[in-house]
Amino acid sequence: MTRHSALRKSTIPLQANWSGDESSRALIARVQNGDVDAFELIYNEHSGRVYALCLRLMGGEQIAATELMQDVFVRAWKNLGRFRGESAFSSWLHRLAVNAMLENARSDKRRVARVLPMEDTSQIGAFSPGDSPELRIDLERAIARLPAGARTAFVLHDIEGYQHQEIAEQLGVAVGTVKAQLHRAHKLLIQALDR
Amino acid sequence: MTDDTIDEGKLRDLMNEVAALPTSIEPPADAWAKIRAEIEASGNPDRGDTDDIDLLSKRRHRIAFWQRPIFLAAAALLLVAGSSALTAIAIGRRGASTSRRAAQAPIAPFATDSNNGPASLAQFTVVESDYLRAVNDLSATLESERGSLSPETIAKLRESIQVIDAAILEARNALAADPANKTLIRMLANSYEQKVDLLKRTTEMARG
Numbered sequence: 001m002t003r004h005s006a007l008r009k010s011t012i013p014l015q016a017n018w019s020g021d022e023s024s025r026a027l028i029a030r031v032q033n034g035d036v037d038a039f040e041l042i043y044n045e046h047s048g049r050v051y052a053l054c055l056r057l058m059g060g061e062q063i064a065a066t067e068l069m070q071d072v073f074v075r076a077w078k079n080l081g082r083f084r085g086e087s088a089f090s091s092w093l094h095r096l097a098v099n100a101m102l103e104n105a106r107s108d109k110r111r112v113a114r115v116l117p118m119e120d121t122s123q124i125g126a127f128s129p130g131d132s133p134e135l136r137i138d139l140e141r142a143i144a145r146l147p148a149g150a151r152t153a154f155v156l157h158d159i160e161g162y163q164h165q166e167i168a169e170q171l172g173v174a175v176g177t178v179k180a181q182l183h184r185a186h187k188l189l190i191q192a193l194d195r
Numbered sequence: 196m197t198d199d200t201i202d203e204g205k206l207r208d209l210m211n212e213v214a215a216l217p218t219s220i221e222p223p224a225d226a227w228a229k230i231r232a233e234i235e236a237s238g239n240p241d242r243g244d245t246d247d248i249d250l251l252s253k254r255r256h257r258i259a260f261w262q263r264p265i266f267l268a269a270a271a272l273l274l275v276a277g278s279s280a281l282t283a284i285a286i287g288r289r290g291a292s293t294s295r296r297a298a299q300a301p302i303a304p305f306a307t308d309s310n311n312g313p314a315s316l317a318q319f320t321v322v323e324s325d326y327l328r329a330v331n332d333l334s335a336t337l338e339s340e341r342g343s344l345s346p347e348t349i350a351k352l353r354e355s356i357q358v359i360d361a362a363i364l365e366a367r368n369a370l371a372a373d374p375a376n377k378t379l380i381r382m383l384a385n386s387y388e389q390k391v392d393l394l395k396r397t398t399e400m401a402r403g
Binding site for chain 2: 003019029032034036039040043047048049051055062066069070073074077078079080082083121139140156160185186187189190195
């Protein structure tokens with residue numbers, strides 16, 4: 001399976017406890033006092049995971065994913081003064097990314113069609129693995145080609161570990177809709193990867 | 196594979212592949228430069244009372260509030276927890292004595308359960324003034340009695356009131372867009388009733 005050209009495995013645990021890490025706490029304290037260099041260290045530590053999330057949510061579109069990631073870190077900078085360390089920093093950052101994606105999508109009709117239509121099932125079933133049934137499609141590409149609603153549900157649930165209820169709340173849809181989209185995503189991905 | 200079912204083995208294989216996906220992907224090298232330029236132009240991070248959880252809550256509230264009963268459920272739970280904590284604090288400090296006299300507070304204009312409530316926003320607007328009057332009277336009474344409440348009790352009360360006020364505001368905003376929605380009207384009435392009830396019980400505690 002081919003992978004993105006520049007991959008790096010994260011060294012940050014998904015649920016790293018920010019408040020329990022003295023060096024991280026010192027770093028965030030510096031950021032809260034306006035230290036941009038300290039924020040760059042945070043960026044270097046977390047940007048890979050945030051970019052991976054953004055890239056998948058945006059259907060593999062690198063420019064859109066980069067813009068989203070930049071927006072996330074600008075928001076993080078603005079809001080770090082309010083971060084109390086009561087939740088894992090990486091979780092906080094990821095929620096910020098999902099929220100930014102949803103907010104941007106709602107204010108940018110160009111993105112809405114790409115990201116949000118959880119209730120719209122018209123595209124479901126329209127997925128085509130390619131011109132040739134023999135074409136090998138790797139998982140990343142298959143995820144990117146999922147209909148928007150199915151992709152969002154899949155990325156948030158199966159890759160990011162959100163609960164159905166949580167996704168439904170964030171997207172403003174019923175839990176059943178999320179489950180249905182997830183089921184469709186599984187079906188389409190299995191079809192796409194069934195070589 | 197049929198239309199509605201998924202082969203469990205294939206799903207397991209898919210999940211195995213998902214688990215092997217990279218958790219991190221290198222962003223473009225020049226991405227940081229734009230972020231740095233923006234944050235240097237924006238000044239220092241905001242400092243406020245809102246923590247990370249509140250931030251998420253506020254974001255969630257902006258998304259189809261009335262379609263998310265979980266918010267109300269959470270608010271109700273917090274209210275119950277807050278009220279219970281108030282009661283526990285009061286009981287703990289006062290030796291579990293019962294209230295010697297009830298607060299002279301107005302009774303909520305009508306019960307609003309899932310089957311009983313104002314039929315329209317216009318009808319509710321009439322009784323809303325009664326709720327507001329009750330809230331004002333109770334708040335004034337409570338203010339005069341606050342010396343007999345512990346700081347923890349006051350903090351819990353404020354926290355609960357903030358939750359209810361947020362629910363009232365959200366319901367009000369949602370009703371502005373959908374004034375005929377009876378569920379929203381009922382939610383708004385319930386929130387007011389909760390607020391009156393909380394203030395009344397706290398007043399009773401303050402009076403011992």
